[in-house]
Amino acid sequence: MAKILKLLAVAAAVAVIGAWALLGANRGWTKTSVGIQKVDPVTDISYTEYESRFVPGVDFLAVGLVGAVALGVIGLVISKIQSTKKP
Amino acid sequence: MKKAVLIATTVLATSSIWASSTSFDFKDPKGVNNVVFKLDAPLESINGTATGVSGTVTVDPADFSTAKGKITVETSSLTVPNPMMKEHLLGENWLNAPKNPAITFEIKEVKNVKATNGSGTADVTGTFTLNGVSKDITVPAKIAYLPGKLGDRTNGKVQGDLLVVRTAFQINRSDYNIQPGQYQDKVSETIDLSLAIAGAAPKS
Numbered sequence: 001m002a003k004i005l006k007l008l009a010v011a012a013a014v015a016v017i018g019a020w021a022l023l024g025a026n027r028g029w030t031k032t033s034v035g036i037q038k039v040d041p042v043t044d045i046s047y048t049e050y051e052s053r054f055v056p057g058v059d060f061l062a063v064g065l066v067g068a069v070a071l072g073v074i075g076l077v078i079s080k081i082q083s084t085k086k087p
Numbered sequence: 088m089k090k091a092v093l094i095a096t097t098v099l100a101t102s103s104i105w106a107s108s109t110s111f112d113f114k115d116p117k118g119v120n121n122v123v124f125k126l127d128a129p130l131e132s133i134n135g136t137a138t139g140v141s142g143t144v145t146v147d148p149a150d151f152s153t154a155k156g157k158i159t160v161e162t163s164s165l166t167v168p169n170p171m172m173k174e175h176l177l178g179e180n181w182l183n184a185p186k187n188p189a190i191t192f193e194i195k196e197v198k199n200v201k202a203t204n205g206s207g208t209a210d211v212t213g214t215f216t217l218n219g220v221s222k223d224i225t226v227p228a229k230i231a232y233l234p235g236k237l238g239d240r241t242n243g244k245v246q247g248d249l250l251v252v253r254t255a256f257q258i259n260r261s262d263y264n265i266q267p268g269q270y271q272d273k274v275s276e277t278i279d280l281s282l283a284i285a286g287a288a289p290k291s
Contacts, residue, residue, distance in 0.1 A: 031168035035136070040119045042239045043251045043285040047121045048136045050166060057169075 002082060005075030009068045016064030020056045030057040109148060111250040111286030113158055114141040117240075120284040122160055126275035133172065133274065137190075139164025140284055144194065144250065148232040151200045151209050157193040158284065181265060182218055191216045195223070205232035211254070217263040226256040237287050247289040255281040 020026075034055060035048040113120060120140040126133040139161030146154040162184040167173050177184040193214045200209040212225040230252050237247035258278050261267035266274070 029169040029172065032170050033168050035168065040117070040285070042236055043119065043233070043249060045119050045121070045251065045283040045285060047119045047138075047283070048123075049118070050168070
């Protein structure tokens with residue numbers, strides 16, 4: 001059980017960091033839409049069109065890593081309890 | 088005598104053509120008309136746009152100083168990429184969109200017009216209303232009159248003229264009672280606003 005939790009913690013940390021890096025390594029807040037700059041050819045007005053896209057930010061990274069650390073700590077606590085119970 | 092009457096008639100006719108005001112509708116179904124807002128605080132930078140632009144400006148294209156009208160931006164159309172930030176922005180502690188559904192600018196006076204061939208600059212004074220607070224401000228504007236260009240925008244379906252207005256100016260959020268003196272490390276006191284809009288005057 002303790003070993004599974006520790007492995008899950010490592011996997012969660014890797015997954016969170018990997019997802020954050022692969023989806024743009026955004027150092028701002030998480031975005032659920034991304035603006036795309038366009039120019040109206042007649043009036044020359046620049047405008048932004050938003051398309052729905054999930055871009056994880058530092059809040060996603062922080063929550064994910066805190067979760068992974070929590071799993072790891074629980075795993076360590078369980079393994080310590082198990083080791084103290086052993087004769 | 089006949090010649091004098093003819094000249095006077097011609098002058099009057101000509102001046103009446105040039106003095107004709109045209110009404111431009113700034114409601115843009117294409118969503119191109121937009122306002123960009125930027126707040127650059129020490130800890131956080133907030134960039135967003137608003138597209139819910141509407142309103143009418145009546146102006147003689149040969150004399151921009153005749154402009155009268157009102158431009159409205161729907162408060163609920165303000166968009167930032169982070170959904171929680173948008174919720175806060177439109178919530179009752181900040182812009183309170185349900186209570187203050189519109190941000191408006193009503194033109195009072197246009198001065199310092201410098202224009203040639205239908206495009207130029209001017210200083211536009213008007214009443215700016217944000218968060219339920221109205222203040223008279225003067226903003227620099229670039230104005231371009233594009234005769235016959237509406238057809239290009241509508242693939243020939245509607246013929247007419249376009250009036251393109253651009254402006255960029257700054258306001259202080261405390262002047263409009265937006266959390267005055269609060270959260271200045273994350274939400275800048277100064278708000279940079281830039282507006283680029285095109286109004287259409289269809290011709291039948």
